[in-house]
Amino acid sequence: MARVLAVGSGKGGVGKSTVTALSAVALARRGLKVGIFDADLTGPSIPKLLGVTERPTGYGEGILPPVTSTLKISVLSMNLLLEDPSRPVIWRGPLIAQAIRQFWGETVWGNLDLLLVDLPPGTSDAPLTVFQTARLDGFLAVTTPQGLAGEVMEKSLHLARELDTPLAGVVENQSYALCPCCGKTFEPFGPGNLQSIQDRWGMDVGIRLPLDPDLAALGDRGKLEEYRNDQVLTPLEEGLRAIFPVM
Numbered sequence: 422m423a424r425v426l427a428v429g430s431g432k433g434g435v436g437k438s439t440v441t442a443l444s445a446v447a448l449a450r451r452g453l454k455v456g457i458f459d460a461d462l463t464g465p466s467i468p469k470l471l472g473v474t475e476r477p478t479g480y481g482e483g484i485l486p487p488v489t490s491t492l493k494i495s496v497l498s499m500n501l502l503l504e505d506p507s508r509p510v511i512w513r514g515p516l517i518a519q520a521i522r523q524f525w526g527e528t529v530w531g532n533l534d535l536l537l538v539d540l541p542p543g544t545s546d547a548p549l550t551v552f553q554t555a556r557l558d559g560f561l562a563v564t565t566p567q568g569l570a571g572e573v574m575e576k577s578l579h580l581a582r583e584l585d586t587p588l589a590g591v592v593e594n595q596s597y598a599l600c601p602c603c604g605k606t607f608e609p610f611g612p613g614n615l616q617s618i619q620d621r622w623g624m625d626v627g628i629r630l631p632l633d634p635d636l637a638a639l640g641d642r643g644k645l646e647e648y649r650n651d652q653v654l655t656p657l658e659e660g661l662r663a664i665f666p667v668m
């Protein structure tokens with residue numbers, strides 16, 4: 422059975438999908454078999470970030486997710502099932518919950534080492550359904566150094582704890598940047614409070630990731646599989662291996 426790690430935050434736009442996709446890339450490059458369930462049905466980003474356009478197949482015996490072109494990461498996303506991926510999914514909560522349960526129950530992932538679940542922002546409908554439906558081995562929270570992002574992110578830690586999901590760690594995304602002129606490190610959004618979040622919630626794993634314009638540019642082109650910056654990939658991989666030492 423694959424380990425299952427949900428990546429999420431109460432706060433939107435902090436980099437959940439980017440962290441999910443890059444985690445998959447880092448581990449798949451090391452030879453692990455990785456899948457991603459994009460549970461963000463109404464704002465799916467994973468297919469775009471990883472350049473997946475192929476539709477899932479095999480509806481008879483379950484849903485067979487397509488894989489990425491290079492690293493063969495399995496990806497299931499609502500966007501891959503839409504006739505026109507540019508159209509919105511306009512569904513109320515109960516329908517979203519039903520679809521998540523169906524995807525969860527019917528997808529044939531094969532022999533994975535790790536299944537990542539990219540959660541939408543918030544603490545209701547979709548994230549709640551994932552927490553209640555899936556057997557999660559851990560919840561990896563994503564935030565940025567801004568205090569507001571941290572406060573809203575912590576709501577998702579409360580949710581995970583209330584639903585007995587182990588708190589695996591926290592990612593402080595866009596934690597720092599490198600000056601393009603002198604190469605010095607600076608903190609565009611201030612110093613953040615990663616350590617204090619870890620201390621308050623008893624999480625050993627805290628991952629600081631830099632702000633990297635190349636990351637956003639490659640993601641926009643659907644080429645995150647080609648991303649090579651070890652300043653981002655190495656801390657992510659080390660953090661994931663600290664969460665699941667057997668991997």
Ligand SMILES: Nc1ncnc2c1ncn2[C@@H]1O[C@H](COP(=O)(O)OP(=O)(O)OP(=O)(O)O)[C@@H](O)[C@H]1O
Nearest residue numbers: 433434435436437438439542595631632633637640
């Ligand atoms: N470390 C980073 N460096 C540069 N750009 C980043 C970084 N992390 C995320 N981004 C960019 O920020 C934007 C938002 O990221 P992303 O879609 O991963 O956030 P999200 O939390 O999943 O959003 P949502 O709440 O809508 O699901 C994207 O354009 C992404 O490329």
